[in-house]
Amino acid sequence: MPEDRQQKPLMRQETENYIIRTITDDLVTDTMVAWYASEEIMRYMNDPMNLSAGQLKNIYGKYDGRNNHALLIIDKKTGDHVGIYRINITPYHQQANSSILIGNKDYWGKNVVLEVRQHFINQLFKSGKINKIVGTVRGRNFPAHFNYTKQGFKKEGVRRQQYRNRNGAFEDVVEFGLLKEDWRKTQQTDKEGSRS
Amino acid sequence: MTRTPVDQAKAIAAEVFEVSAAEIKDDDTIETLSNWDSLNHMRMLMLLEDRFKTTIDTEVAMEMFSILAIANWIETQKSS
Numbered sequence: 080m081p082e083d084r085q086q087k088p089l090m091r092q093e094t095e096n097y098i099i100r101t102i103t104d105d106l107v108t109d110t111m112v113a114w115y116a117s118e119e120i121m122r123y124m125n126d127p128m129n130l131s132a133g134q135l136k137n138i139y140g141k142y143d144g145r146n147n148h149a150l151l152i153i154d155k156k157t158g159d160h161v162g163i164y165r166i167n168i169t170p171y172h173q174q175a176n177s178s179i180l181i182g183n184k185d186y187w188g189k190n191v192v193l194e195v196r197q198h199f200i201n202q203l204f205k206s207g208k209i210n211k212i213v214g215t216v217r218g219r220n221f222p223a224h225f226n227y228t229k230q231g232f233k234k235e236g237v238r239r240q241q242y243r244n245r246n247g248a249f250e251d252v253v254e255f256g257l258l259k260e261d262w263r264k265t266q267q268t269d270k271e272g273s274r275s
Numbered sequence: 276m277t278r279t280p281v282d283q284a285k286a287i288a289a290e291v292f293e294v295s296a297a298e299i300k301d302d303d304t305i306e307t308l309s310n311w312d313s314l315n316h317m318r319m320l321m322l323l324e325d326r327f328k329t330t331i332d333t334e335v336a337m338e339m340f341s342i343l344a345i346a347n348w349i350e351t352q353k354s355s
Contacts (some may be wrong), residue, residue: 089352188314218333221320222313226339229305234337251333 087144094198097191098153099164102139106151107132110160114182118151118245123220124180125242136153146170152195154186162184164195166203175203192226200230204259211258217242218251231265280346287326287344291319304341309323319345327352 080236089101100106114120115130130138142149146168152161162181177199179192203209214232216223228234232255240249281301288303289296292310302337305311320339324331329352331339338344 188312190312192313218336220315221336224337225305225313225316228337228340237333237337239333251335253333 087142089144089207090148090150092150092198092202093155094194097161098117098155098196099150099195100153101144102142102149102151102163104140104161105168107135107139108160111135111163111182114180117182120180120182120184122245123217123223124178126180128245133259135240152181152191159183161191164199168209170208173208175209175212177212177214187222189200190218193224193229196226196230200257200262204262208260211256213257214255216253216255217244218253224253230257231261232257233261279343281350284342284345284347287319287345288321290316291322299342301342318339323348 085103089103090099091101092099109132112130112132112135113232115126115128120130121128139149141147142165148164148166150164150166152164153159154161161183162179164179165177167176169176178194179196181187181191200212202211212232213235214223214227216227218237235254235256238252238254241252242250244250282296283316285296285301288299288308288311292299292308292315294310299308303311305316320336321333323345327349331348335348339348
């Protein structure tokens with residue numbers, strides 16, 4: 080194997096209720112294929128739909144496990160596959176772009192996004208290598224607006240009619256950002272709150 | 276008796292959250308109401324669009340995280 084093709088580092092993390100693991104070929108199952116075939120689940124995603132297991136393995140195999148991570152969210156108790164969390168890091172700008180897909184509809188409205196993303200927000204900022212985390216959300220993706228706002232992200236702008244959705248209609252896109260200095264303030268507030 | 280926009284906002288929130296309107300306060304927000312989660316947030320905005328036969332603008336939707344903000348939006352619908 081050429082030296083530049085080192086083995087991809089695999090990530091495994093835990094939150095209170097979920098295991099988050101690098102997507103390896105064995106984790107690309109019919110469940111994930113079904114997510115990509117569902118218009119309802121993929122409504123706000125930019126990914127192409129109706130991908131085969133082979134195509135998904137090829138896409139997720141390209142994440143390098145260093146600056147690009149594609150992770151599967153798994154319910155600790157049931158082992159159910161819940162969704163996909165992706166992080167792309169731009170080291171020079173000390174910036175991380177994250178996106179999340181909750182493919183298992185049983186977990187919609189169950190705060191999976193808040194729990195998983197908060198884990199990575201804390202990790203990324205504590206690493207000392209990230210100054211800003213950003214997210215891009217479709218204008219009609221009201222659940223995502225809620226989650227980003229709840230986690231302290233600021234709306235940095237709305238790109239009007241930025242994309243066409245799968246029905247051909249133009250949709251706005253909202254840019255969210257969370258700075259390390261803002262995150263620090265929330266940590267401080269949490270500490271003060273826990274003392275009272 | 277005509278209901279105020281705040282009362283209407285509380286009634287819509289109560290309908291979505293499946294609680295009594297009396298349990299919702301004028302100054303409630305996404306931080307204070309445990310039933311106000313991401314899914315219920317979407318349900319509430321879609322119910323507002325349905326009731327008022329309109330589409331909520333993205334910029335406006337980004338402000339609707341409190342009962343008072345929803346009441347303000349209802350007020351604009353009445354005057355438009």
